[in-house]
Amino acid sequence: MLEAAGEEFAEKGFDGATVRVICDRAGMNLAAVNYHFGDKEQLYEQAVLHAHRCGPGMPPAEDANVSPAEDLRHYVAAFLSNVVALQSPTWHQTLMLREMVNPTRASEALVREAIRPRFERLSGILRRLCPGEDDRRIQALSFSVVGQCLHYKLTRSISERLVGAEAFGRLDPEYLTDHITRFTLAALGEAPPFGSMTESHVSRKGALK
């Protein structure tokens, strides 16, 4: 039942999905949804929570002896494949992404149990990479990483039209993992920057402004 509802809500959204089609998919009667869940909105909430429970969990933490840089690379790779899932997203991932852009009452539990743990692990990695920075900076850095990853999913249709389907297809998960990781590490001074063959380039140019 929740499976059928989740798939339908993920495909069509809350407004687009109808309780009739959901019940047909589940082989249930129309009245079952109101009997078991009350109304359509509560069914949606339960479907979102079900998507979180049955969806891909967070990969276990790395050993403490791997470098923060490697840690970040693994985080980005896992985020791109488990949350963004550009290639073949499951309905769990699609539905949770929908809830991120258009939050409902289910978003509170989703933030608490799925989003915040991921976010704090990322913040922890960045804190290890930038020991001196304050909380505001760590938050902004975390959003910079997550924003880069989510962008390919949230604006996929437009981005694909923007650069062409072939060029967009060449931005495959492996390349993006490399790119986002290196982009971030370079911004943090842990990898050689783009656009320069030598690191002396860094000190030759002045700081911004």
Add this chain to the structure above:
Amino acid sequence: MLEAAGEEFAEKGFDGATVRVICDRAGMNLAAVNYHFGDKEQLYEQAVLHAHRCGPGMPPAEDANVSPAEDLRHYVAAFLSNVVALQSPTWHQTLMLREMVNPTRASEALVREAIRPRFERLSGILRRLCPGEDDRRIQALSFSVVGQCLHYKLTRSISERLVGAEAFGRLDPEYLTDHITRFTLAALGEAPPFGSMTESHVSRKGALK
């Protein structure tokens, strides 16, 4: 008429908005929409195009003698205030953002006339900053910049809940402009990286992997 439709579509979305309240807002009769535009979908398309025409245009190109780094800073500042518009978005900006996430037939014109020009200006700036990189890298770099900016808008509700309203409010446009510009320039080797007080830090650490 298009004004009323645009405001309503921006607030409620295509499905949420009804032709009745649009006509009420515009002081028009219900049949006017079908007489002038054919149906609701074509009205929406015209409203999106109207939003693009009357919305904030792209600021003029910088002089050729300002540095690419300054150019990037102006681009990010303009993008955050004209496209993202975290503080007080007009319905034009909201409607075009909706069209980015949920594209309709109007998206083709929107990409051609509004999005691609902005994107190519950004690509041009990044190309000047990274003379050696190929097209794929420039595209990924452009998406990294745009993704950082749009993230605060597209996942605003969730991000606000994630870090708390006060902390989210501290990420004001000035701070974000600074952060995203510096983050990007540091990744490109044009600004000192985060997490290190001295530039020698860069060469002390090894490259990734």
Add this chain to the structure above:
DNA sequence: GGTCGTTTCAAACAGACGTTTCAATCGAGT
């Protein structure tokens, strides 16, 4: 002033939707 194409108006239509109703069915407890 009359005429004709254009625009406005109130009303209604047809369909889809979430929800409700109430009788039928089931299943465990005694």
Add this chain to the structure above:
DNA sequence: ACTCGATTGAAACGTCTGTTTGAAACGACC
């Protein structure tokens, strides 16, 4: 075997939607 609460079933209800209708009002032109 009976009973009673829980569940399922088909049908209908009420509402809201986009769309259509046909008459009325308007405005320029001869």
